[in-house]
Amino acid sequence: MPYVAARDGRQQRGPSDRAPSVPDSLDDLHGHSVGVLELPRHMATGHRSRRLLDLEDPAQQRQAYQTVLCRAADCCEINDLLNPGVLRRIWRHLHLPAKVRQEWEKRHPALARPALGEQAPKIDTTELAAARTKAGGLRRQPRRTPGDALTAKQMIVARTASAR
Numbered sequence: 001m002p003y004v005a006a007r008d009g010r011q012q013r014g015p016s017d018r019a020p021s022v023p024d025s026l027d028d029l030h031g032h033s034v035g036v037l038e039l040p041r042h043m044a045t046g047h048r049s050r051r052l053l054d055l056e057d058p059a060q061q062r063q064a065y066q067t068v069l070c071r072a073a074d075c076c077e078i079n080d081l082l083n084p085g086v087l088r089r090i091w092r093h094l095h096l097p098a099k100v101r102q103e104w105e106k107r108h109p110a111l112a113r114p115a116l117g118e119q120a121p122k123i124d125t126t127e128l129a130a131a132r133t134k135a136g137g138l139r140r141q142p143r144r145t146p147g148d149a150l151t152a153k154q155m156i157v158a159r160t161a162s163a164r
Contacts, residue, residue, distance in 0.1 A: 033083040
């Protein structure tokens with residue numbers, strides 16, 4: 001039988017075209033936080049092994065949550081697959097389309113705020129100047145002796161300042 005294209009005017013509605021599904025409360029989520037998550041077929045195509053993601057591996061955990069948030073057909077799937085504690089913990093590290101992130105943060109403003117322990121460190125300018133002087137303006141030196149090593153706190157301050 002030959003292939004005939006459908007001409008009924010239907011448009012393909014991919015994940016980027018439809019509005020993201022967002023549950024009313026994060027407490028409705030009851031997915032597992034450990035173990036292996038098997039994604040439904042419509043979220044990940046191909047062999048079953050591509051749909052199995054280990055939630056104890058941080059990279060696979062992020063991939064699983066990104067996939068579910070972007071491709072879930074409805075809130076029931078999100079409720080069944082995602083865990084509220086894990087979602088809150090990794091939210092800032094997920095690479096999501098702007099549309100998905102905005103809808104979730106609009107419905108759940110607590111996700112947009114940084115976690116209590118993740119506040120930006122305050123920079124002591126005198127310590128920064130000392131770190132720059134000691135590090136030679138933050139340029140790599142060919143060799144350092146053990147006495148020239150920066151403390152962990154000095155390195156964090158220097159890296160934070162150089163990123164700005």
